[in-house]
Amino acid sequence: MRFIETWIPATLVATRDLAPGIREFLILPDQFDGTAYPVGSHINVSVTIDGLPETRSYSLVGEASPRGFRIAVRRAEDSRGGSRYMWQLAPGARLDITRPASLLAVDWARENYCLIAGGIGITPILGAAQALARRGADVTLHYAVRSRTDAAYLDDLAKMLGERLVVHASDEGRRLDLDALFGSLPQGALALFCGPMRMLDAARHAWIGAGHPLPDLRYETFGSSGTLPTETFRVRLKGTDVELEIPRERSMLDVLNASGHDVMYDCKRGECGLCAIDVVEVDGEIDHRDVFFSDHQKQSNQKICACVSRARGTITVDTLLRADAV
Numbered sequence: 001m002r003f004i005e006t007w008i009p010a011t012l013v014a015t016r017d018l019a020p021g022i023r024e025f026l027i028l029p030d031q032f033d034g035t036a037y038p039v040g041s042h043i044n045v046s047v048t049i050d051g052l053p054e055t056r057s058y059s060l061v062g063e064a065s066p067r068g069f070r071i072a073v074r075r076a077e078d079s080r081g082g083s084r085y086m087w088q089l090a091p092g093a094r095l096d097i098t099r100p101a102s103l104l105a106v107d108w109a110r111e112n113y114c115l116i117a118g119g120i121g122i123t124p125i126l127g128a129a130q131a132l133a134r135r136g137a138d139v140t141l142h143y144a145v146r147s148r149t150d151a152a153y154l155d156d157l158a159k160m161l162g163e164r165l166v167v168h169a170s171d172e173g174r175r176l177d178l179d180a181l182f183g184s185l186p187q188g189a190l191a192l193f194c195g196p197m198r199m200l201d202a203a204r205h206a207w208i209g210a211g212h213p214l215p216d217l218r219y220e221t222f223g224s225s226g227t228l229p230t231e232t233f234r235v236r237l238k239g240t241d242v243e244l245e246i247p248r249e250r251s252m253l254d255v256l257n258a259s260g261h262d263v264m265y266d267c268k269r270g271e272c273g274l275c276a277i278d279v280v281e282v283d284g285e286i287d288h289r290d291v292f293f294s295d296h297q298k299q300s301n302q303k304i305c306a307c308v309s310r311a312r313g314t315i316t317v318d319t320l321l322r323a324d325a326v
């Protein structure tokens, strides 16, 4: 069951390889007026995985353009199938997408902005960098990558930001020290972050440790990266004999809904909490991949966001209770 989602037909116009394993897709909706969209916007793309329809969410790259929507997709070995599907598409392919939407609120009146991107997390950050640079804001972008050859959009960013682009390439021994970075920022700075879950956890701790208010750290997530490898796990439904297998390429939410257990959802990105269900028992380990629950709530393992979170082993859940009871 999903709230408000309007799908529009579109065509994949062009692809471009940006770095090893990272490909950009230019997608033009049939009815397109190039209207500006908010920073941090994403679109959902309807993909087919093992013959079944699924949805994947991708950040839009850069500000609005009359040429269409740009997304960039990293071909992930650990993929649940979305990136594999996208990578086999050729220009001319027809797609169904949703209109841009953003959950990343940016307030433009700050005196100092710190942008942090980890790997493919550069996609929503690039548009923020463009918008802030255009406004003449005091902005620095910290871009953490394994190596410069892995870094998408590096030339564009260097042209846009000059010395305000700081690349932290681990193969050059330049790891991003979030404690030092956030400790050096003035109070009142706004940080925009997008990167993998482990890096986000580190960023939240470093941000609080440096004495900044947590709401001033805004973030986007991949909604797919966790601390455990993406593997098949099992879900038992409390009070029934039902036990479901969640294969690595499908989410618990999709499997539950496909088998008739009506779990509500909205973002499918681990952000809104609508899909949260009660956990009754854990025989193994839960890999919380959402950004909805606090660290404390995650440690308690009482609820799980079914759209993104996964597990090792078997968990028993009760789908009757929802996040609004948290």
Ligand code: FES
Pocket (backbone or CB within 6 Å): 264, 265, 266, 267, 268, 269, 270, 271, 272, 273, 274, 275, 276, 290, 292, 305, 306, 307, 308
């Ligand atoms: S649908 Fe929003 S957190 Fe799962």
